[in-house]
Amino acid sequence: MAAQHHDLAHGATVRPLIPIQAAPDRWGSMNSFDVDAPLSLDAAVTPRQPRAAVPSQHAAADYPRPALPVTPVLSLASLRRGGARRVPSILDAGQLRLVTSGRIAIALALREMGIGPGARVLLPAYHCASMVEPVIWCGAEPVFYRIRPDASVDLDDVAAKLDADARLLMVTNYFGFPQQLHSIRAFCDGHGLRLLEDCAHSFLGEHQGRPLGSFGDYAIASSMKFFPMYEGGCLVSARHDLAGVKLASAGSGFEAKVLLSTLEEAFAYRRLPLLKALCSLPLRAKNLLWNRIKARHAGTGAALAPDSSDGGFGFDPAWLHMRSSYCARLLLKLVSRERMAALRRRHYQRIADAVAGLPGCRPLFAALPDGVCPWVFPLLVDAPEPVFDALKRAAVPVIRFGEYLWPGVDATVCPVSVDLSRRVLQFPCHQELRETELAWMIAQITSVLRQPRKPT
DSSP: OOOEEEETTTTEEEEEOOOTTOOOGGGOOOOSSOTTSOOOTTSOOOOOOOOOOOOTTSOGGGSOOOSSOSSOOOOGGGGOOOOSSOOOBGGGSSEEEEESOHHHHHHHHHHHTTOOTTOEEEEESSOOHHHHHHHHHTTOEEEEEOBOTTSOBOHHHHHHTOOTTEEEEEEEOGGGOOOOHHHHHHHHHHHTOEEEEEETTOSBBEETTEETTSSSSEEEEOGGGTSSOSSOEEEEESSSOOTTOOOBOOOHHHHHHHHHHHHHHHHHTTOOHHHHHHHHHHHHHHHHHHHHHHHHHTTTOOOSSOGGGGTOOOOOGGGTTBBOOHHHHHHHHHSOHHHHHHHHHHHHHHHHHHHTTOTTEEESSSOOOTTBOOSEEEEEESSHHHHHHHHHHTTOOOBOTTSSOOTTOSTTTOHHHHHHHHHEEEEEOOTTOOHHHHHHHHHHHHHHHHSOOOOO
16 A cells, blocks of 8 residues: 555645554544443543544643533434424435445445546545545545535536546535535536545435435445444445445444443433433443453454544444444434434524624534535634634533544645634534533533634
8 A cells, every 4th residue: 555645736745644543642532432441330431422623732631521412322312203204314315235434334335436556536625534544445546626615516626636547536515515416426427437425424414306325326424423323334325236245243242332332422421311220230240241352352453343433533444344233223213314304403503593693703604405404513713723722621512524634635735625624613413412401502602702812
């Protein structure tokens, strides 16, 4: 595998790639189920979270754990029905394979399309590392194209980067908002490109009457961003047969870890209190069994769950042929899409109304169109670092998708991507936020934003 990354806009060789398994040290550990320490229900549990970025001048340990869940956590409310209208999702888009993460689904899609050494894959310059690592793994060359200030694909820049080796265009529906997918599909058909639709932010939703995920040759999604589960992703194709994608169980240790981690995450945020009390003794007994499992895996290098489940960006091909857990697959069936979409839209709009007119910020998207089910609320901030620091110190959950761009992706490649990676702060709007939690978060956000600051 090539050990260097190329500035593909200018042809210059830049610093080496970060290792496939690496994640920046300053992100800090977000593991809710530490295999090196038994769980104590009498102690504070550190819940799993996406790698909410920490500016380089601050360590993750400087901040308290978020006062409310960054991602959905399981509760009795998770199982409520909601709404008569069926909400479209990527599950409706075509043939389906349920895997452990979106990045594994990307790798499977690349394999199905025969992408390998000598091929060039066009990726958005605004991205996270987990989108790039499967491309490096398969031996292809990533080519980063520009996006516009509204996060739409710059097809003129894509066209300028095409050559005989360009095989695939990957597009991302950022934060749940669809790209101009009909135009992009027509562009790919006209240039002989395959299209990979990245629905990691858009598990639910539709565009011009079609479910998201149905426009690409292949599409991927990350179910654990939308459902109260510890792991989960999917590969979908509306155009190709997935019969050749064979998946197997990852084993009883994986199944147990997923179930227990899902429950522990809920317990950490005061959900399912009766079940927590009932599980107290079994979980203590579990620690004895868990030590035996760890001893059996000691020195083998085997992980009981993928890095993605604990917020890391690493790509481990050992999970390429593993199917999603029974727990995650069951929750996909039991959790109401209608309730999820309705509450996410309602919470998103509550945040949008609260920040409207506040100084030094604006929503990345001016409106919430029909058919959009947001992943988070993205806010463009003029002074992101002091605002981020103040919010994190107040225990407000903040996510920064794309803060760490791939080496060599700088303002010469795409100034808009660099600006968005620095200035867009994202806040949860998921369906498992309680009214009191949402109101508290909004009050903290508006209080911090009202404080006068100079743009940075």
